Amino acid sequence: MDNKVHALIGLLSKSSFLTLKEIETQTSSTRRQIYYRLDKINQELLDRKIEVSKGSITITEDIRNKLIALMKEESESEYFLSSKERQLYMYLYMFIGVPYISLNHFIDSLKVSKSTVLNELKDLEKICQGYDIEIQYDRSIGYFLRGNEIDIRRFMMLEVINTLSVDNNGKLFDLFINDNNLDIFQYSKLLIQELSDLHRIEFVEDRIAEFIYILIFLKARLANNNDIDISTDFVSIMKDDANLEVMKNTKEYAFVSDLIKNYKQASYITDEEKIYLTAWILGLSIGNLEEDTDDCLTIANMVDRLMYRFEILSGVQYKNTEDIFRKLYCHLRPTYYRLLYHLPIVNPLKDKVKEEHDKLYKLVLETVKPLEALFCHEIPDDEVAYLTMHFGAIYADREIVKTNSQKTGLIVCSNGLGSSAILYSELSNLFPEIHFLKPLESSNLMYIDSDFDIIFSTTYLDESMLHDKPVVYVRPVMNMQERYQVVREVCMKLKTTFSNIPDIEKVITLVKKHGLVNDELGLANDLIAYFSNNEQKYGADEGLMLSQMADPKLMNIQLEAKDWEDAIRKSGQSLVDYGYATNNYIEEVVNSTKINGPFYVITTNIALPHVKAMFGALKIGLAISVLKEPVVFGNKDLDPIKYIFFLTALDNETHLTALSILVELFNEKKFFECLDSAKTSLEVSDFIIKYEANKLSRN
Template identity: 80%
Template sequence: MDNKVHALVSLLSKNSFLTLKEIETETQSTRRQIYYRIEKINQELSGTKIEVIKSSITITEDIKNNLKNLIVENAETDYFLSSKERQLYMYLLMFIGAPYLSLNHFIDNLKVSKSTVLNELKELEKICNSNLIEIKYDRNKGYSLEGNEIDIRRFMMLEVINMLSKENNDKFFDLFINENNLDIFQYSKLVIQELSNLRHIEFVEDRIAEFIYIFIFLKARIANHKEIDISTDFVSIMQESTNVEIMKKTKEYSFVDDLIKNYKQGFCFSEKEKLYLTAWILGLSIGNPEEDTDDCLTIANIVDRMMYRFEILSGVQYKNTEDIFRKLYCHLRPTYYRLLYHLPIVNPLKDKVKEEHNKLYRIVLETVKPLEAIFTHEIPEDEVAYLTMHFGAIYANREIVKINSQKVGLIVCSNGLGSSAILYSELINLFPEIHFLKPLESTNINHIEEDYDIIFSTTYLDESSLQDKPIVYVRPVMNMQERYQVVREVCMKLKTSFSNIPDIEKIINLVKKYGTIENESGLANDLIGYFSLNEQEKKEGLMLSQMADPRLMNIQLEASDWEDAIRKSGQKLVDYDYATPNYIDEVINSTKINGPYYVITTNIALPHVKPMFGALKIGLGISILKTPIVFGNADLDPVKYIFFLTALDNETHLNALSILVDLFNDKEFFNCLSSAKTSIEVSEYIIKFEANKLSKS
């Protein structure tokens, strides 16, 4: 069974119903290829075969069980490497440092022709060069990697993370380990789990495998390349940012010390290598706000600043500040060390987060900008996407009351707190009739005491221990197509009617009778999106131009001090029934107690308080001060532009504020504000800006 047939078997085994169009999208295959692979699968199946009826496939439980047996039976058979896997295999051979690597070694290991090896080597050289790594050949030494040691390691780490997170392919690494006599994965896993329990170090479940494989390859390289000295770049970064003696006192350093003692090659690890591994563990493990560590105040201060800034930029009012702080701390501590030591990170959900939660992503992107000054470089998009998922927990933070007649859903998510929060919120919106228990990792599923009717899981589960509970496999972040499939799957699993979920292909065929469809896939996605959303989701968020009523604007406003500026800029909100006078008073009182917390960047203030203090309608007053005024923020004063917000909830205004955040980075917008003679000029600029963004999306 080749890899593509195996991928189709895996897909079919996790679903009860799929259309051919959905399979085409999921597997990036043509319909002809799908039919060919189904025929191949049927040849392997005993009993009931897979049938395509009206361009769709219904997968019964009998067929599912046979498919799962097929996966198990083929686990020990030959594995066919893809072109990308062959290139990674060659890189890993050079990385671990076999004594001598010739062309024949590659041919023998990969079991392919000389021309194939040369072609793969040529492609690999291009990729390596783009990552500042050279592949060198020497008659005496054979093929080897040359370049900065940190770059060589970073590339290996990124490839391992990519392969595991995006392609879920641990079989490739097990094959490489077995064929090259490296440390056995299961042994390393047992050692690491035992030591992490001993040292109270917690990993996100999905990151454990990533850590183990990278450690195995890195240890082999250190053992075989005794002459390698870790890059002075890393050592200088560490000396500048960390007290080495303090680092040696951490539980992560003790963990590394214990870990390498469990291997024969442990003596090969120099003190620099131990510090490198310690930094890496700090960048992988989950932070604990209850621990009194040397860095706890630093991390807590960063979390506080981020929560504070996000609250101002988004207009969100936190309901459970302590819980949100704890969750962000858990994620921010490893993020801090990854950014500090330039450690690689891959977020397989990045593109989906940017697409499905774009408004929130843009606000978080602006939220993290002050962090760039700490690390002297931009925050990678992968990190911003992870933080977006964690801030998404704010919207999942609601009171859920179980009704006795409700079905109960269990969420199993091994991708971390942020993914769990996003998925929890998503499923609550999709299935208001199901009561959901709080998400847990797959390792804890057998310890749960509550009863449940259905499982939603992001990871493959051993169904033999789950008492025949129906399982629906989901993605941590779903697009419209995937939401539609999940709703359909749940209806089939729970044997409920899904007459409210139309057959999209039938609708498209009906439309074709009366006209030409220029973009069939686009129409299909829009229909899926519409029928998948509940009524609350169908309500579009407000545009900024709708919130920023020209009547609420003040052009060249004169004020004597910050309090006068707040009163005058907020008065129009009162005049036009967007807020009560008490709302303005509360902003002033809060400023006197807490300082000018709403001065978010140079020259810009975004004052607002909780709706309970007198917000009547959603609005945004814009005031341009004739003379900039000192508000009391030494770093960002004086203030020239005041954006006075009134919000009624945490979500309705989010779209508008994501546009406002984009405008904060648009120099032409501030040129417009400074030169405007009337509020209509400002309003027209905002409308044009929105139109441009919509045309590009």
């Protein structure tokens, strides 16, 4: 049974009902391919067949159990590698560096023809070149990897992380470990769990397998290559950026030292390698604010600065600031070390986050820009997406009181705090009639003592852990189609009426009878949003545009001001004159500046002053002012200030679209050329309107 059939079994086993259209979308397959795979599955199921009725499939509990049993049987049977998996196998073979690797070694291990191996090797060479790694051949040692040692390791790590992030499938790695007699996975897992408990090191549950596989492959490389020296490539960086003795005093270093003692032939792991492994552990584990570590003030200061900058850029009004600070600290400590030592990270939800939470993502992208100067390189999109998920917790923070009639939902999420927070928010919005307990990892499911009616899980759960409760499988970040499927699944599991959302495919079929549908997926999304009463959050109403907030009458072109206080008062006066704010709102900005300094100066020449709505914000607006002569505000790094964007916001969401566009404009040279050359406010307004129109046409 091939991997695509296996993937379809997994999809079907997690649902009670699916349309063929949904399967096409989720598997990127044609209907013909789906029918072919269903036939293959039915041949295995024998007496119980999966039937397609009116373009949809209903999966009964009996069939689901048979599908789960079939998956277990498949996991124990011979595994057939895809082309990409064969290439990764070959890379790992060269990575561990056995004494001699010939073409026949590849042929025998992969059980394919010579021509297939040569083709796979050619494709792998092209991929490796993109990472500055060469595959070379020498008669005395065979095939081997040449390049910067850190790059060679980084590629291996990225491939392991990517492979596991798809469907948590480690079959390829298990096969490779078995073929080459490497360390036993389960032994390493038990050992790491025991030592992590001993040293109080907490990993995100989904990343433990990643850590174990990478450690096994790295140890094999070091054992087979005694001449490997990372001192030039890695330790030299650390000598510039950190004190090695401080690193050796961490609990992570003690963890690494104890870990390698439990393996045979540990003498080949040098002090430099221990430092490398320590940095890697720091980039994988979860930070703990309660621990008095040497880096706690550095990390805390970074969290504080990011929260402060995000608050200014987004105009949010924090609730439960301490809880948000703790969650961000937990995530930012490993982020700090990944960025400091260029350690790889893969966020499988990156594209989904950028698509479904684009406004928030853009604001976070602007928020983290000061970090680029700290680490001397751009912040990877994968890291920005993770931070976006954490800042999403701000919007999930709301007080929920359970009523006696409410069902209770339990969220099981093993993808980390950010995923849990954003999933909690998604499900709370989708099901206001369900009271949700705080998310937990699957390993803690057996210990829960709270009563609940239904489980929402991001990972497959063993039946013995379900407490005889129905389970709905969800993604940490969902698009509109996936939200629709989850609502439908919950209604079927809880046997409630599915009255709010009709069969969307039938509605579209009816519409197509009477007219042309240019964007079927877009229409489906809008229908789902409308019928599920989520149009305010997910539908056509995307919040105010920048052109709606930045009314020309609020703008001040070539404004004259003698100092920062005069500039604040004059730039904010139009907000008072047109009923957007009271005089007290402007005075609060002035008083806060005198006490806290110019906290709203966000980058060179730009100020974005605002305070909490409680001080006198009446309407949502943005007053844009261009000073005739720049004024010193008191931020020596970013002074003088020429452009003032005075914000009034009433909540945390309505203005997000506008501000996400504004932070984009901050990076547009032509925008500031327009501000400098404009003779009237209408010229600035026209520029913004045209920019928004072009943006919409591109999307």
